[in-house]
Amino acid sequence: MILPKILQIPDAFDPDDRRRRQILSIILSFFIAGGLFSILATFSYGDPFLEVIRDPDASLVLLSSVSVVVAFGLLFALNRTYRSGSLAGWLFVLCLIAIISVSDTPSELVGSGLIIWTLPILAGGIVLPPLAVFPIALIVSIANIYISVIVLNLSSNPYAIAIFFMIAALTWLGMSITNRAILTARIEAQKNAAILNGVADGVVVLNENDQVVLANPAALSLMGSGLAHLVNERKDQQELRGRVLAFEWSDVSGVGRVAIVRDISRQIEVERAKDAMLGVVSHEMRTPLTAIIGFAEVIAKRSEPVSEMAGRIRVNAQRLVHMVNNLLDHAQVQSGALKIRKEVVSLPSLMQAMTNLLSGLAKEKNLPLKINFDPTLPETIMGDNMRLHQILVNLVGNAIKFTDRGEVTVAFQRQGSDKTGLWRMVVSDTGIGIPGERLPDIFEPFRRGSDYATRCHQGAGLGLSIVKNLVTLMDGKVEVESAVGKGSVFTVTLPLEKENI
Amino acid sequence: MKAKVLIIEDDRDLASLFKIVLEMSGFEVSAVHDGTQGVEVLTTQPLPDAIMLDMHLPGVSGEEIYALMKERGDGHRVVICSADVQLVERYKSLGANAIPKPTPMDDLQHMIMDIVCG
Numbered sequence: 074m075i076l077p078k079i080l081q082i083p084d085a086f087d088p089d090d091r092r093r094r095q096i097l098s099i100i101l102s103f104f105i106a107g108g109l110f111s112i113l114a115t116f117s118y119g120d121p122f123l124e125v126i127r128d129p130d131a132s133l134v135l136l137s138s139v140s141v142v143v144a145f146g147l148l149f150a151l152n153r154t155y156r157s158g159s160l161a162g163w164l165f166v167l168c169l170i171a172i173i174s175v176s177d178t179p180s181e182l183v184g185s186g187l188i189i190w191t192l193p194i195l196a197g198g199i200v201l202p203p204l205a206v207f208p209i210a211l212i213v214s215i216a217n218i219y220i221s222v223i224v225l226n227l228s229s230n231p232y233a234i235a236i237f238f239m240i241a242a243l244t245w246l247g248m249s250i251t252n253r254a255i256l257t258a259r260i261e262a263q264k265n266a267a268i269l270n271g272v273a274d275g276v277v278v279l280n281e282n283d284q285v286v287l288a289n290p291a292a293l294s295l296m297g298s299g300l301a302h303l304v305n306e307r308k309d310q311q312e313l314r315g316r317v318l319a320f321e322w323s324d325v326s327g328v329g330r331v332a333i334v335r336d337i338s339r340q341i342e343v344e345r346a347k348d349a350m351l352g353v354v355s356h357e358m359r360t361p362l363t364a365i366i367g368f369a370e371v372i373a374k375r376s377e378p379v380s381e382m383a384g385r386i387r388v389n390a391q392r393l394v395h396m397v398n399n400l401l402d403h404a405q406v407q408s409g410a411l412k413i414r415k416e417v418v419s420l421p422s423l424m425q426a427m428t429n430l431l432s433g434l435a436k437e438k439n440l441p442l443k444i445n446f447d448p449t450l451p452e453t454i455m456g457d458n459m460r461l462h463q464i465l466v467n468l469v470g471n472a473i474k475f476t477d478r479g480e481v482t483v484a485f486q487r488q489g490s491d492k493t494g495l496w497r498m499v500v501s502d503t504g505i506g507i508p509g510e511r512l513p514d515i516f517e518p519f520r521r522g523s524d525y526a527t528r529c530h531q532g533a534g535l536g537l538s539i540v541k542n543l544v545t546l547m548d549g550k551v552e553v554e555s556a557v558g559k560g561s562v563f564t565v566t567l568p569l570e571k572e573n574i
Numbered sequence: 575m576k577a578k579v580l581i582i583e584d585d586r587d588l589a590s591l592f593k594i595v596l597e598m599s600g601f602e603v604s605a606v607h608d609g610t611q612g613v614e615v616l617t618t619q620p621l622p623d624a625i626m627l628d629m630h631l632p633g634v635s636g637e638e639i640y641a642l643m644k645e646r647g648d649g650h651r652v653v654i655c656s657a658d659v660q661l662v663e664r665y666k667s668l669g670a671n672a673i674p675k676p677t678p679m680d681d682l683q684h685m686i687m688d689i690v691c692g
Contacts, residue, residue, distance in 0.1 A: 359657035360585050363676040367591040370679045371598070394676050401659070414667070459663060 082153060088259060089202075089252065090159075094152050097162055097200040101149045108142035144168060162200040166209055169193045174216060179224045183217060187233055190217065191240045198244035203252065210241035275334030277304050278325075286329065295334055304332055317341055344407070351404040355397045362397070365390045399535040402463075403518060406542040413546045417572050418456040420485055421446070427465045427483070435473050435481060442473075445484035450496060455570040460543050465498060467536040468563050472502035479503025479560065487569070494569040501562040507555040515553060516541035540565070577690040578622040581605040582612035582639065583655070584631050588675075592626055592682065599683045601690070609634030613642065621648060624689045626682075629656040640670070650692070653685055 080102065082094045115125060115135050125131045148168070152161035170193050177186050190213050197209040214237050218229045269276055275292030277300065279285055285301050295318060296303050303311055304320075311318050321333040369390065372383035405411040424444060435442040465483070472481045481502045488495040507515060518538035544551045549567035579601045583589040589605040596603045604622075606612050610633035616625070625643070629636035636654065643652050654665050654672040665672040671685060 356657050359675045360588060363657070364585070364587040364591055366676045367588070367595065367679055371591070371594055391676075398659070405660075414663075416667075 083155070086155070089255075092255075093159075093162065093200050093202075097152050097165060098149060100196070100200065101145045101152065101165065104145045105142050105149065108138045108145070111138040112142070141172075159201055159205075162197075162205075165200060166193050166197045166205075167212075169196055170212060170216060174220070179220045183221050183225065183227075183230065183233070187230075187236075190233075190237065194237065194241050195244055198241075198248045203245045203248040206241040206244045206248075207238075210237045213237050275332075277332045277334065278328060279304060279330045279332070281329060283330075292334055295336055304334075310337075348404045348408040348410075351400055355401040355404075358397050359394070362390050362394050366394070396535075399539060402539050403535050403542075406539065406546075411542075411546065413460060413543075414457040415455050415570075416458060417453050418458050418461060419453050420450060421452060423458070423461055423465065424483070424485065426462055427469055430466060431469050431473060434470070438473060438477065440473060440476055441480045442469075443480055443482040445482060445486075447484070447486045449487050450485055451569075451571055453572045454496070455572055456547070456567070460547070464540050464543055464565060465500075467540050468498070468500040468565070471536060472500050472504065472561070472563075476502040476504030476560070488566060495566055496569040497567070498565040499562065500564075501560065503560040506557040506559050506561055507553070508557050509555075512553060512555060516551070576600060576602040577624070578620075579603045579624045579626065579686060579690075580612075580615060580622040581626045582607075582609070582631065582636070583626065583628040584608055585628070588628075595679045595682060596686060599687065601686065608632040609636070609639060612639055616643070621651070623651065624686045625652045626686070627652050627654050629654060629658065629661060640665075651689060653682075653689065 080095065080098045082091045082098065084091075086094060111134060115131055115138070116122075125135065145165075145168070148161050148165055151157050151164070173189055173192065174182070176182075176189070182189075193213060194206050194209050198206045201209075214234045217233055217237075221227045221229050269289045272289070273291055275295045276287070276289045277285060277292045278287035283305055285304065288300055292300060295316075296313065299313065303313065303318075307322070309320055309322075311320070316336055316338045319335045319337045321335070323331050323333075325331050366387050369383045369387035373380045373387060375383070402411065424446065428442065428444065432442055469481065469483055479502070481500070484497075484499040484501075486497045486499060488497050516537050518535055541551055544565055544567070547567055549565060551563065551565045553561060553563050555561035579596050581589050581592050581596075581603060583592065583605065584607050586607060589607060593603045593605055601624075604615075606615055609631035612627075612631070613634050616639070627636050627639055631639075636656070640649065640652055640654060643649050649670065652671060654662065654670055655675060655677060656662050656672070657675040659674050662672040662674045671689065673681060673685060
């Protein structure tokens with residue numbers, strides 16, 4: 074691996090200059106290698122040194138080879154020197170012209186060997202800035218005219234001159250286009266590098282052998298010396314020195330595996346603070362609400378119209394309580410603090426508790442609340458009483474809220490065979506329905522399918538989100554089918570766990 | 575003779591609400607507003623028939639008072655009343671009488687009635 078190192082040009086040069094010098098280095102090394110080969114060849118017949126020197130042909134070859142090695146060796150050194158400018162390139166082109174001038178008989182050089190003169194022009198285009206080809210073409214032309222007119226006493230060949238300049242023009246055009254393309258690519262690469270260096274997210278690229286081939290400054294500052302170790306664990310989240318790092322992995326063809334690393338400690342902290350605050354606020358709101366509702370209940374037992382007004386105070390305060398409860402549940406689901414319990418649940422009691430709570434509301438709206446109970450379902454199952462009640466009340470409460478005519482039906486059904494062991498709560502209504510485009514995000518927090526309607530429904534829009542979260546925690550699923558103006562059907566499917574006897 | 579109920583509740587409005595409601599049901603009700611006073615009454619005076627116990631109390635906490643009562647074998651006389659629904663559920667699962675805030679007054683009356691008649 075010494076050769077590439079020798080050919081390598083120091084970083085001090087501007088990229089274009091560096092590229093040209095590199096090419097010149099390679100060309101020069103070829104000439105030097107050729108010269109050395111020819112010196113070796115001269116001695117390879119085993120003749121003693123003095124005899125070789127005495128042979129005029131051999132000594133001429135030897136002399137020219139040595140001069141090539143020495144001259145191009147000096148050029149090679151000059152080419153690597155910072156202050157030399159394009160001197161090495163120019164000297165090389167001039168040497169090339171000189172070598173060509175003595176490489177054949179004058180008549181051959183301006184006759185059938187004419188094509189060889191284009192070499193310095195092409196070489197100049199590669200190792201010198203593109204415009205240099207024109208002065209080189211001029212020098213080549215002068216050399217040609219000199220040989221034709223002065224040496225051979227002929228007239229000059231205008232076609233040859235025209236061809237030289239044409240070749241020069243083509244070379245200039247080609248090299249200019251190439252240079253511009255290289256420049257564009259370089260600017261693009263610099264831009265990308267600037268972005269990569271500037272982004273706050275860490276970027277790490279691994280090759281197919283899981284070796285780190287690229288890591289931007291953000292990645293280094295996030296992970297420090299443990300970088301390679303951390304990315305090789307291939308986790309989505311890791312803790313390091315009290316910080317939480319999130320990893321986003323992707324496979325980029327031709328690049329490798331790319332990890333985007335982000336410090337999410339602050340985000341987690343904010344989430345925690347928010348949950349804690351929500352918990353405290355909800356908690357603190359319950360105490361005064363208890364007093365408001367309680368006193369209203371006491372007053373409601375007095376005579377009309379005071380009892381009527383107290384009743385309204387109570388209903389409104391209860392609405393607030395419901396909202397606070399939902400907010401608290403939402404916060405708990407988000408923070409993962411909500412746990413599902415396993416206890417004996419009586420399905421008839423579950424249904425009864427729901428009707429006790431909501432039949433009044435249905436009656437107020439003159440809606441029949443129909444109950445359907447699959448007789449093949451066991452009476453008791455294992456589950457979380459409070460949360461199942463909450464799911465059912467949320468769904469049925471919504472159904473009543475969004476239905477003005479028709480009926481609301483609640484069914485408990487067994488699904489599939491005994492082996493699959495599933496049961497369903499199906500809540501159907503004949504209400505306003507949910508438009509198709511709103512269905513996908515109906516279970517997202519703070520969304521309500523109703524806001525398309527001109528009428529307003531109360532609630533923070535957390536009910537369905539909580540239902541979805543609770544059902545998911547119970548390893549079940551909730552689905553909805555709906556048509557605007559026709560009604561909605563919410564189906565909660567849950568694993569059926571019989572009571573352990 | 576009227577059954578006696580002690581309310582240990584730091585929120586004075588709530589304490590007076592519970593007092594009114596339970597007096598309406600015919601109980602003799604007294605109230606204290608912090609945990610230290612609660613413990614003092616419970617340890618120095620004749621034990622009431624039922625105790626309404628808030629959980630977040632200044633001085634001695636509701637949890638400690640409940641533990642004390644349970645140790646003395648009088649846990650069944652206590653009704654835990656808290657705004658922390660999770661806490662209420664936990665105590666319920668341990669077999670305690672617990673009721674969340676906001677408290678439906680009917681439920682409260684029934685629960686105290688059950689304990690006293692018990």
